[in-house]
Amino acid sequence: MEEEKLRVLMVNNTKDENPSYCFRNKIVGIALEKLGHQVHYGSTAVNIDIDDYDVFVFNRFYEGTLIKYITFLKSIGKTIIYETDDNYEAIDENNPFVKIKDFAILSSRELIKMADAVTVSTPELKAEIGNFFPGKNIYVVPNALDFTQYKKRKGGNKKLRIGFQGSNIHVQDLLMVIDAIAELQKEYGFEFYIFGIDDRPFKELNKFCVERKGDNSWKWMEDFPKLYEKLEQMEYTHIKTVAYEKYRDKLSELNLDIGIAPLTDSRFNRSKSCLKFYEYSAVGTVTLASKVIPYTLEMDDSDLVKNRHDKWLSKLRKLIVDAEFRQKRLSEQEEWVRNNRDIEKVVKNWENVISNIKNHEKNPISR
Numbered sequence: 001m002e003e004e005k006l007r008v009l010m011v012n013n014t015k016d017e018n019p020s021y022c023f024r025n026k027i028v029g030i031a032l033e034k035l036g037h038q039v040h041y042g043s044t045a046v047n048i049d050i051d052d053y054d055v056f057v058f059n060r061f062y063e064g065t066l067i068k069y070i071t072f073l074k075s076i077g078k079t080i081i082y083e084t085d086d087n088y089e090a091i092d093e094n095n096p097f098v099k100i101k102d103f104a105i106l107s108s109r110e111l112i113k114m115a116d117a118v119t120v121s122t123p124e125l126k127a128e129i130g131n132f133f134p135g136k137n138i139y140v141v142p143n144a145l146d147f148t149q150y151k152k153r154k155g156g157n158k159k160l161r162i163g164f165q166g167s168n169i170h171v172q173d174l175l176m177v178i179d180a181i182a183e184l185q186k187e188y189g190f191e192f193y194i195f196g197i198d199d200r201p202f203k204e205l206n207k208f209c210v211e212r213k214g215d216n217s218w219k220w221m222e223d224f225p226k227l228y229e230k231l232e233q234m235e236y237t238h239i240k241t242v243a244y245e246k247y248r249d250k251l252s253e254l255n256l257d258i259g260i261a262p263l264t265d266s267r268f269n270r271s272k273s274c275l276k277f278y279e280y281s282a283v284g285t286v287t288l289a290s291k292v293i294p295y296t297l298e299m300d301d302s303d304l305v306k307n308r309h310d311k312w313l314s315k316l317r318k319l320i321v322d323a324e325f326r327q328k329r330l331s332e333q334e335e336w337v338r339n340n341r342d343i344e345k346v347v348k349n350w351e352n353v354i355s356n357i358k359n360h361e362k363n364p365i366s367r
Helices: 020-034 068-076 094-114 124-130 168-188 200-213 219-231 244-254 273-284 311-323 323-340 343-360
Strands: 006-012 038-044 055-059 079-083 116-121 138-140 159-166 193-198 237-240 259-260 286-290
Touching: 006 020, 020 038, 020 055, 020 343, 055 068, 055 343, 068 094, 079 094, 079 343, 094 124, 116 124, 124 138, 124 273, 138 343, 159 168, 159 244, 159 273, 168 193, 168 311, 193 244, 200 219, 219 286, 244 273, 259 273, 259 311, 259 323, 273 286, 273 323, 286 311, 286 323
Parallel strands: 006 038, 006 055, 055 079, 079 116, 116 138, 159 193, 159 259, 193 237, 259 286
Antiparallel strands: none
16 A cells, blocks of 8 residues: 655745754754655745645744634645644743744644644653643654764864853853863863854843843843853853854864763753754763753663752763773664664654654644
């Protein structure tokens, strides 16, 4: 019997190359197409014949209501899936999303209510949404990488390189461990790289944050001057934020021996996935991460560290001084990520979930 060919239209809320769009829409769509399915993924459904598609995937949140549009689609038998990878009900105050939290929550709730089923990236996020919408059909499909997009780093650094990569919402996370980094750098003389935070030089960013203090600013802008003061007492290299289509090559070019992934424990963070771990591994960088969810769900305990100064000192020192241990941990991390987070394997999960929703789960139109 010939396998069913899915016809999927992803009604994305952005056309930008950002992580959420890439991991939950773009590489998924491309992988499904390779399996013979018909997928359109883009910013809108303009100039698309809806009769060409059976499954409509809405993601994250939209400005304004989509009730009339989705009600019409359901009335003509279309399957509606809501896809999200963030917990908008628990956005942290240091996250820029906090300023659009109200309409993000309203849009997300509307879409969850109307969808035939929901897809999410982690078990924690499934549980969070299930608490608000008991009985809702929610499927977990983990984030995955297209490994062809990542180049292995060249290695052979004259000095050991340790690095951190992340956006401005992770200022608080880096601030939490920077004293341990500074102390160990004095002892071992490694190079320390910060990739991201902002596209401005840190001196300029610090001036901006100080001037904006208390002026309806985000929490991360209050924390950055504290981080900057500590950074100025040590050696570091700042690599400015780049467009996401250039990010993967830049991460490889940094040639980091050790990548750190500190993360504060919060409801919002517990719903996130381990993308930093996956991407460090993809370029050949060993990861040391905070011992909090989501990392505790996927990483070995030897690669996790409690969010305490003494624990970061101890675990990071072990990776710095023991090259054999560092390579062993990297090899095991690479093997796990390759075996479990390759889109060529995970796409089968997407295929099965979408097919199951389409053929078995139809919620009535909300009135």
